[in-house]
Amino acid sequence: MSNHPFFEIHKDIPREGPGNNESTRKAFRLLNGLPAHPNILDVGCGPGMQTKxxxxxxxxxxxxxxxxxxxxxxxxxxxxxxxxxxxxxxxQGDMFDMPFPQESMDLIWSEGAIYIIGFERGLREWRKLLAPNGYLVVSELTWLTQERPDEIEAFWMENYPAIKQAEANEGIIEEAGYHLLHHFTLPEAGWWEYYRPLQERVALLRERYDGQVEMQQALDETQREIDLYKKYGAYYGYAFYIMQRQNDK
Known part of the structure; x- marks a missing residue:
């Protein structure tokens, strides 16, 4: 698995998705009522920037x-x-089948990773791990406008067709048995904290893997994603959703 182009491209960079410490702090401080010594689960932690x-x-x-x-x-x-x-x-484990007792976590945290299992499925399946009145904080790719240019609409329909606007995600949150406390959009700086080192890594690997078709194609796709954000970043972003488990479901 570690030889897969994705992992080679994403090796030795501080984050595996858009985010910044300021937004992690902001989301955490919107939680009220955590125990003094909470049990926290960071799902899809990557190299652990937000864990730290x-x-x-x-x-x-x-x-x-x-x-x-x-x-x-x-x-x-x-x-x-x-x-x-x-x-x-x-x-080391899989978010589809996490090895933890039911109701054992006071807070589940997942930045830029819930898309792997899917927003709705993740909310429903992870809820059983939360203690009564426990909290879930995730960041999820979200449309910021109702209308989008065709190019960026087509890109995300191919790469993440489950992307929705915040209002639709709010409905999913309530249906899954949570109360949405807050949500906010990751600032542009959080994207560049991820993309800047990634772009440098792409340039480095261009030379290292010169002539290797599979890797060059993967590098092209990575660079295209960065270029599309430069062009269309006003239309989509990562939204943090801060929610609390309701106990009547």
Whole structure:
């Protein structure tokens, strides 16, 4: 798996999707009523940029779950260097079948990863892991306007056809048994915190894999995604959805 073009392109970059520490802090501070030492699950943690930030915001324990072992080893190295091995634990696992007891988490966090299982399915399946009145915070690709240019509409219909506007996601949230507390859109700076190192990585790999068709095609696709955001970033973004489990479902 680690030799797949995706993982080679995404190796050695600080984030695996758009985000920034400022937005992680903002979302966390919109939570009221967390226990003093909450059990937190970070689903699809990647190399753990947001995991590290959460560790500065809470005295709780954080379980960081991802399928890709090199990301977890990277995070483990950092936690050891910073004396946080008691606070942050890593689990190699699959978000489709997470190995945790029901109602064991006070907070489930997932930045830029719930799309893998699907927004609606993720909300429904992860809810059973939340303690009564527990919280779920996710960031999800979201249309920001009702009308979009054909080029960007076609791109996301091919790459993530489940993308919706915030109003539609709010309905899904309520139907899945949560109360939406807040939502906000990731600022443009959060996209470039992801795309700038990714673009540098693309340029590096262009030379390293010169003549290798599969990798060059993957690099082309990655660069196209970046170029489309430059052109059409006003039409879509990542929205943070901060929600609380309702206990009447």
């Amino acid at each position: 930030e959460l560790a500065t915001l809470t005295e709780g324990t954080i379980t960081a779950l991802d399928r890709h072992e090199p990301f977890l080893r990277e995070l483990e190295k950092w936690t050891a260097e910073h004396g946080l091995t008691q606070q942050i634990k890593t689990v």
